[in-house]
Amino acid sequence: MPAEVPTIASVAAQLEQSPHYLRIKKLLIFTCTGTWETHPERLAAVDLRDLIAQTLSVRPTMRELRPTLEHLVRSLNKPVEYLPVAETILRSLAVLYPDEDPTEWLRTQTIRPQTAILPPQEWFDLRWELVHRTNPLRLKMLMAALLRQGDVTQAHLLLLVKGLELERLLAEVLLTCPSYEELCQRLHTVAMQLEEPEAYQQVVGTLAEVLAPVYQRLQQHATEGLEPEAATPSPTVAEPQVARVSDLLQQEVQELSREAELQRLVATAVQRVVGHMEQVFRTLEEELATATCHLPHPTHYRYLREFVTQVQAMTDRLAGILERLEQGDS
Amino acid sequence: MDAAELLQSYSEGQHDFSGENLRGICLNRADLINVNLSRCDLHGAELVFAYLSRANLQGAKLNHANLSGAYLAQANFATADLNTAQLHGSVLYRANLSRANAIFANFLDASLAEADLRGANLASANLRGACLRQANLSSPRQGGDRVTLRRADLQGADLQGADLQGADLCWADLRRANLRGAKLTHSHLTNANLSQAILDEANLSDADLSAAILHRAHLNQAQMVRAVLMDTDLTDAHLNQANLTAAKASKAIFLRCRLREAQCTRADLSLANLRQAQLPQAVLQEAYLTKADLRDADLTAANLLKADISGANYTGANLSGATMPDGRVGS
Numbered sequence: 001m002p003a004e005v006p007t008i009a010s011v012a013a014q015l016e017q018s019p020h021y022l023r024i025k026k027l028l029i030f031t032c033t034g035t036w037e038t039h040p041e042r043l044a045a046v047d048l049r050d051l052i053a054q055t056l057s058v059r060p061t062m063r064e065l066r067p068t069l070e071h072l073v074r075s076l077n078k079p080v081e082y083l084p085v086a087e088t089i090l091r092s093l094a095v096l097y098p099d100e101d102p103t104e105w106l107r108t109q110t111i112r113p114q115t116a117i118l119p120p121q122e123w124f125d126l127r128w129e130l131v132h133r134t135n136p137l138r139l140k141m142l143m144a145a146l147l148r149q150g151d152v153t154q155a156h157l158l159l160l161v162k163g164l165e166l167e168r169l170l171a172e173v174l175l176t177c178p179s180y181e182e183l184c185q186r187l188h189t190v191a192m193q194l195e196e197p198e199a200y201q202q203v204v205g206t207l208a209e210v211l212a213p214v215y216q217r218l219q220q221h222a223t224e225g226l227e228p229e230a231a232t233p234s235p236t237v238a239e240p241q242v243a244r245v246s247d248l249l250q251q252e253v254q255e256l257s258r259e260a261e262l263q264r265l266v267a268t269a270v271q272r273v274v275g276h277m278e279q280v281f282r283t284l285e286e287e288l289a290t291a292t293c294h295l296p297h298p299t300h301y302r303y304l305r306e307f308v309t310q311v312q313a314m315t316d317r318l319a320g321i322l323e324r325l326e327q328g329d330s
Numbered sequence: 331m332d333a334a335e336l337l338q339s340y341s342e343g344q345h346d347f348s349g350e351n352l353r354g355i356c357l358n359r360a361d362l363i364n365v366n367l368s369r370c371d372l373h374g375a376e377l378v379f380a381y382l383s384r385a386n387l388q389g390a391k392l393n394h395a396n397l398s399g400a401y402l403a404q405a406n407f408a409t410a411d412l413n414t415a416q417l418h419g420s421v422l423y424r425a426n427l428s429r430a431n432a433i434f435a436n437f438l439d440a441s442l443a444e445a446d447l448r449g450a451n452l453a454s455a456n457l458r459g460a461c462l463r464q465a466n467l468s469s470p471r472q473g474g475d476r477v478t479l480r481r482a483d484l485q486g487a488d489l490q491g492a493d494l495q496g497a498d499l500c501w502a503d504l505r506r507a508n509l510r511g512a513k514l515t516h517s518h519l520t521n522a523n524l525s526q527a528i529l530d531e532a533n534l535s536d537a538d539l540s541a542a543i544l545h546r547a548h549l550n551q552a553q554m555v556r557a558v559l560m561d562t563d564l565t566d567a568h569l570n571q572a573n574l575t576a577a578k579a580s581k582a583i584f585l586r587c588r589l590r591e592a593q594c595t596r597a598d599l600s601l602a603n604l605r606q607a608q609l610p611q612a613v614l615q616e617a618y619l620t621k622a623d624l625r626d627a628d629l630t631a632a633n634l635l636k637a638d639i640s641g642a643n644y645t646g647a648n649l650s651g652a653t654m655p656d657g658r659v660g661s
Contacts, residue, residue, distance in 0.1 A: 034433060058434045068483075071481075071503060075501055120526075121528060124490065124508040128443070128461055128463060128490075131439070131443075136420075136421070137419025137420070137439070138379075140439065158378075165438070166439040167486055
């Protein structure tokens with residue numbers, strides 16, 4: 001875009017005035033190419049504007065640039081000398097990144113997912129199951145949309161998740177939706193609001209299915225008054241303050257979780273019945289097709305409809321009995 | 331050839347577009363399963379959420395291409411140029427990335443389980459949170475192309491059961507990574523950061539971990555035979571039942587380490603810092619503990635038979651039931 005050229009140029013001009021000009025170039029060359037250039041002529045030949053443009057390309061967010069530079073400086077022979085140089089770069093280049101950092105809303109949180117809810121190994125198993133069964137990017141965009149709330153475009157979501165790890169989003173979702181029921185309801189609502197909602201339906205189903213046992217465990221911990229099975233921290237190394245699930249799941253939340261668990265049991269039973277019914281239906285269809293082969297084509301459909309009507313009548317009768325029992329108890 | 335022409339030809343059954351110039355082509359969400367794009371110039375191509383499962387992209391130029399969220403299961407990227415490509419959250423399950431160039435490529439949260447990455451150059455790549463379970467990143471002991479993950483960002487990556495034998499992981503950031511059961515024999519981990527990484531049951535025999543940082547790492551039952559741990563910082567690490575036979579751990583820091591029943595026969599622990607380390611029932615037979623700092627260490631029932639403890643400081647150490655170098659049992 002034409003507006004970006006003078007901005008890169010102005011930042012380059014500003015950095016060229018720095019007494020650390022050559023060191024700035026060295027750090028940026030390493031960030032872009034992985035090469036530590038010391039040759040004066042080759043250093044002079046590199047255009048700082050190109051270097052800045054390339055830096056923006058390989059590290060498209062400040063969130064990615066900062067740790068890269070910090071890690072690099074720590075690995076140098078003269079980290080003390082290069083630290084202020086890295087700071088200068090970060091300060092100067094910050095204006096070239098989007099004014100409003102879309103990840104700010106989440107980065108301000110102080111959640112350390114691995115130590116808060118599940119032991120590290122179980123986090124990995126959970127993540128593996130999710131990325132094995134769904135598209136990781138769609139999964140991240142769905143979770144970001146749930147956490148962000150309000151109208152967000154696909155492009156905005158893509159930008160939003162670029163600097164956020166799946167693990168972090170997942171931990172946020174678990175902490176934001178204290179009950180399984182709430183999770184499912186919010187996931188379905190959010191998926192419907194997204195562009196290409198049908199592409200997110202499979203992700204919603206998988207996420208709900210994979211997280212069901214996690215919620216079950218959290219509920220169990222809350223009921224038994226246990227702390228989650230976090231990795232045992234070393235007695236001498238203080239853990240940063242983390243959100244504890246026991247703080248989040250209060251009495252009301254426990255009730256909701258219990259309700260969600262009951263709903264889950266029902267849903268599982270329904271799935272089993274429907275699966276069995278489909279099998280019975282297919283067998284009956286084949287049998288009817290054979291038995292009615294000499295009759296007009298739609299005949300077997302009439303009998304299949306008869307089958308469905310009779311099953312429906314049966315379930316209606318069961319529902320009636322249960323209603324009477326319920327009224328009797330109350 | 332433009333996007334419309336390509337999609338039209340594909341829908342008519344043509345799958346072979348090898349060698350085409352497709353620079354900057356926009357094929358977001360396109361359905362191109364099984365397509366042959368080998369040796370194509372796809373520099374800067376837009377392939378977000380594209381369906382490219384089992385696609386042939388061998389030798390393709392994909393630098394600066396955007397493949398975020400693309401479905402690339404079993405795709406063939408052998409020798410492809412993926413430098414600075416965006417593969418954020420893409421599905422690369424069982425993909426072939428052997429000898430691909432992916433310097434500074436972005437694989438954030440990508441699924442690379444069971445992928446073939448032999449001989450790939452992933453130096454400085456972003457693999458944060460990527461799933462590489464059972465991936466093949468092995469390198470031949472001599473000759474051939476070595477997998478390079480030098481300075482790669484692998485924070486929180488899942489490498490459980492991955493084959494990283496002989497891989498170059500120098501300066502790699504592996505904080506909180508999962509390397510449970512990973513094969514890391516003869517790997518190069520000099521200056522790597524493995525703080526809080528899970529390395530339980532991993533095989534690190536003959537690996538070079540010089541000056542690596544392993545704060546609070548879990549290495550229980552890890553195989554570390556002949557591993558080089560010179561100046562390695564293992565503060566608060568868990569090494570219960572680890573096998574450190576003949577390890578070269580001179581000047582290593584094992585401060586407050588848990589080394590219960592660890593096997594350290596003939597290990598060089600000279601000048602090592604084992605202060606407050608827990609070594610009950612550890613086997614330190616014939617170990618070199620010259621000038622080691624064992625102050626306040628727990629050596630209950632440890633075996634120090636024929637160990638060289640000259641100049642070692644074990645003030646405040648618990649030696650009850652320990653077999654001393656001369657065969658006497660400590661009280």
